[in-house]
Amino acid sequence: MIARLWGVPVEWEEESVILRSGDVGYRVHLSPCSHQKLRSRPEGLVLELLIQHFWNEHLEAPLLAGFPDPDEQTLFNQLRKVPGLGPLSALRLLAIPVGDFLTIVRDNDAGRLKGLKGVGEKTARKILGELRGNVDWIAESTSMISLSSGKGSESPASLARSVQDVLVRQFGHSPQEAQKLVSEALRRQPSISSMEELFQEVYRVGTQ
Template sequence: MIGYLEGTILQFESDGILLLVGSVGYEVLLNPQMVEKLMSREATDKMISLYIYYHQTERQPKPVLIGFESPDDKEFFQTFITVDAIGPMKAVKAMTRPSSDIARAIETKDVSFLTGLSGVGQRTAEKIIATLHGKVKKFMLVTKDENQDKNQDKKEMKTESFAFEMLDIGRQVEDVLVEQLGHSPASAKRMVKEALEANDKISTPEELFDEIFGKN
């Protein structure tokens, strides 16, 4: 089983590359945003490394190699294809945005973002959220370049985690303001936004309510 390849790009295909490893050329499928990324770097004849998902079934007897830039991207892909009706071939075409962005959309239940992915309609987007919500938070953190300072990585991870937590707190409070206290959605969103801007030390829904009603 092939799990990793390192070589040079002989040529770009419409949906991937022909990768020369030693004296053997491997056809490797890549998601659209990765193809664009490699083309913009003029990566032909330069050494690249790919983590490989090997796909072969009775319905797909010809082996297919799908390449990823990192183990995290490969793991997200393997999680993504657990959704009914999203097989490997459909998934690789759908990943027109970074896996971290797709994971964020799933965790925030952003249907409009998901329907913007290639081949994903309203029902499929809802099925993705129903299947994966709560399971892909760890992929929301953008993978940094290996040469970047590790302390900076930790800082970015902490900031990203905090931002997601505040988004969740804000949504909880907005729901209560609208459903229980009779405010309009626009008014509730404004109240939450103003309170968070006024007090950056808020860390719970209760503290957010105190800030809102102390000023309104």
């Protein structure tokens, strides 16, 4: 099961992105909010996405949903509990930041929910009914996830091991190549504090 992907965007589609990870191109569906935010980044940067995999008799092919941060993934999973919402429908609802969405739910504002694409009166009431009693828990959970996600808190040695493992397993480098690439990146930028920053430094210079 795919839990995370690190890859370089090679093609942006209307609701998804094709990520090249090693010799494989993965189509990953994104929320409108994340699609807009990630697409505006400079070309060639490695993206790190949390992944959820869906495949059932109602889908023509397996579907990968990607999230740049755990807050959005948490809200997505709560929306999936709303009767009648499939994974793509739940993703499309996330056209605004997580904090704004939770504020709408906390205010019981069906009118603002209906401003989202594909949301009518009935769907808005379902969403409010499902989420309103849990909005404080969701907000607390997303805050705790953000604080414990590890960004900025891993040691250089731990970051190096994690990135080297991905370079070998997903990008096809030998262990020796991966170790050299990571060591040189950390030498150039010793203040690096996250996997994303380390990947960007490795690929900023190049891997050839």
